[in-house]
Amino acid sequence: xxxxxxxxxxxxxxxxxxxxxxxxxxxxxxxxxxxxxxxxxxxxxxxxxxxxxxxxxxxxxxxxxxxxxxxxxxxxxxxxxxxxxxxxxxxxxxxxxxxxxxxxxxxxxxxxxxxxxxxxxxxxxxxxxxxxxxxxxxxxxxxxxxxxxxxxxxxxxxxxxxxxxxxxxxxxxxxxxxxxxxxxxxxxxxxxxxxxxx
Amino acid sequence: xxxxxxxxxxxxxxxxxxxxxxxxxxxxxxxxxxxxxxxxxxxxxxxxxxxxxxxxxxxxxxxxxxxxxxxxxxxxxxxxxxxxxxxxxxxxxxxxxxxxxxxxxxxxxxxxxxxxxxxxxxxxxxxxxxxxxxxxxxxxxx
Numbered sequence: 127x128x129x130x131x132x133x134x135x136x137x138x139x140x141x142x143x144x145x146x147x148x149x150x151x152x153x154x155x156x157x158x159x160x161x162x163x164x165x166x167x168x169x170x171x172x173x174x175x176x177x178x179x180x181x182x183x184x185x186x187x188x189x190x191x192x193x194x195x196x197x198x199x200x201x202x203x204x205x206x207x208x209x210x211x212x213x214x215x216x217x218x219x220x221x222x223x224x225x226x227x228x229x230x231x232x233x234x235x236x237x238x239x240x241x242x243x244x245x246x247x248x249x250x251x252x253x254x255x256x257x258x259x260x261x262x263x264x265x266x267x268x269x270x271x272x273x274x275x276x277x278x279x280x281x282x283x284x285x286x287x288x289x290x291x292x293x294x295x296x297x298x299x300x301x302x303x304x305x306x307x308x309x310x311x312x313x314x315x316x317x318x319x320x321x322x323x324x
Numbered sequence: 325x326x327x328x329x330x331x332x333x334x335x336x337x338x339x340x341x342x343x344x345x346x347x348x349x350x351x352x353x354x355x356x357x358x359x360x361x362x363x364x365x366x367x368x369x370x371x372x373x374x375x376x377x378x379x380x381x382x383x384x385x386x387x388x389x390x391x392x393x394x395x396x397x398x399x400x401x402x403x404x405x406x407x408x409x410x411x412x413x414x415x416x417x418x419x420x421x422x423x424x425x426x427x428x429x430x431x432x433x434x435x436x437x438x439x440x441x442x443x444x445x446x447x448x449x450x451x452x453x454x455x456x457x458x459x460x461x462x463x464x465x466x
Binding site: 195196197198199200202203206210239242243245246271275277278279280281282285287288289290291308 | 353355356357358359361362363387388390392394397399400401402403404405421422425427429430461462463
């Protein structure tokens with residue numbers, strides 16, 4: 127009886143462990159094919175200049191990235207790629223594209239701070255964020271991932287582990303493509319032009 | 325006489341340790357004036373016979389400097405603090421986007437693009453190396 131009980135407890139422990147590690151190790155999966163993939167969709171978040179609604183951006187190509195401004199490497203790299211891609215567009219095409227940097231760290235990223243941060247890269251990039259529930263909703267919709275992680279003995283206090291894809295949303299509001307955060311700006315620019323249809 | 329020789333030997337050794345540490349492609353990322361955090365990237369080459377580590381960085385522009393590394397884990401990237409950056413004998417350690425970088429906290433003033441920032445790298449053997457690092461808007465992607 128005792129042995130059975132111990133065996134049972136071990137099985138339960140193993141299953142719980144497996145479940146916990148599965149939860150931890152599996153960031154949201156990003157499908158390899160995006161057309162028809164069930165990720166993306168409308169959302170409303172806040173910016174220093176008022177609400178940002180994806181539905182109201184129909185007709186524009188939206189280049190979306192999730193990050194946080196205390197991120198010293200990956201986020202500025204992706205925003206610099208966006209900037210360099212936007213620089214390759216004509217004035218006319220620029221009217222039909224919007225960059226969108228969604229902060230998953232509203233605790234540290236006030237709307238004003240976000241605005242100053244994104245404007246440094248380009249006036250065509252909007253900085254937006256929301257309540258934790260709103261952010262979690264958009265992150266889930268887009269199959270993204272983030273997690274706040276304490277850093278011991280660091281002036282940063284905590285960092286944010288996050289997925290690093292650049293999302294390209296077409297003029298119809300649907301997810302059209304996913305790019306690496308350190309993509310060639312030329313490649314991003316040509317994909318934007320393709321989606322605009324120019 | 326022997327002491328003098330040893331002393332001379334130590335001086336020569338310390339000079340050569342400095343000479344054999346080469347820093348190239350050093351850049352500090354320009355950030356918005358409101359931003360109090362930035363990062364620096366560079367290639368550090370060690371042409372000596374002994375491995376060394378960068379254990380601290382001194383500068384006037386920030387309250388503190390830490391070593392961090394970005395680690396790719398599938399679709400996500402994790403950033404973690406490390407205590408030092410190793411530069412093995414006869415090899416180069418690249419501080420690059422997506423890998424090791426110096427992280428500056430509490431910037432004391434806005435950085436101007438193309439200005440040179442003085443840094444002193446402190447090594448685990450007690451030596452140090454002064455470098456001038458330009459502020460750049462776009463850090464090349466490897």
